[in-house]
Amino acid sequence: FVGMFIARISKGRTIREFLCAVLLVPTAVTVIWMSVYGGIAIDQVVNGVGELGANGLTDVPLAMFQMFDELPMSQLLSMIAILLVLVFFITSSDSGSLVIDSITAGGKIDAPVPQRIYWATIEGAIAAALLWIGGTEAIQALQAGAISSGLPFTFVLLAMCVSLLMGLRTEPKYYS
Numbered sequence: 448f449v450g451m452f453i454a455r456i457s458k459g460r461t462i463r464e465f466l467c468a469v470l471l472v473p474t475a476v477t478v479i480w481m482s483v484y485g486g487i488a489i490d491q492v493v494n495g496v497g498e499l500g501a502n503g504l505t506d507v508p509l510a511m512f513q514m515f516d517e518l519p520m521s522q523l524l525s526m527i528a529i530l531l532v533l534v535f536f537i538t539s540s541d542s543g544s545l546v547i548d549s550i551t552a553g554g555k556i557d558a559p560v561p562q563r564i565y566w567a568t569i570e571g572a573i574a575a576a577l578l579w580i581g582g583t584e585a586i587q588a589l590q591a592g593a594i595s596s597g598l599p600f601t602f603v604l605l606a607m608c609v610s611l612l613m614g615l616r617t618e619p620k621y622y623s
Contacts, residue, residue: 462615488514544570 457465488510491499497517504510515524544567551566552558577585 484511484514487518491517540567540570 457469460468488499491497491514492503494500498513499510499517506513511528512525515521515528518524544563547566547570548558548563549556552562577589581588
């Protein structure tokens, strides 16, 4: 659904704008985020600072907050991290609901709002039921399924990249 969502929000943009907004900026932000905070966490482990330094990476879901505990303004950093995680999940859920709504509406872009609310509610209810019934085992099973389905999809993405390059080479070149 990510491809359909990106295609919808990128309508009318040039390829250069698309590449910057969808590929370069998120990649740069992620590299900076991982470099800074990953480096801090590694430094804490190596130098024996805080919970990460004492016990290593024992509780993965809490590792970021354990790292933040040893930094100045840890409460603020933790609140910002929670807010960012919420924004990520909410926008991911919203884009998933948008795509499911578009597919079930026969490809219509502007389907009725109650239908989209229905799909968002069903999606949330299914996620809550999985968490309630299966707990961490259900999450691990979903993660394993997502990872194992990613390998075949890699070949599809590579074929799409080659097709995009072939298509761009057939386009007329405009010079300003």
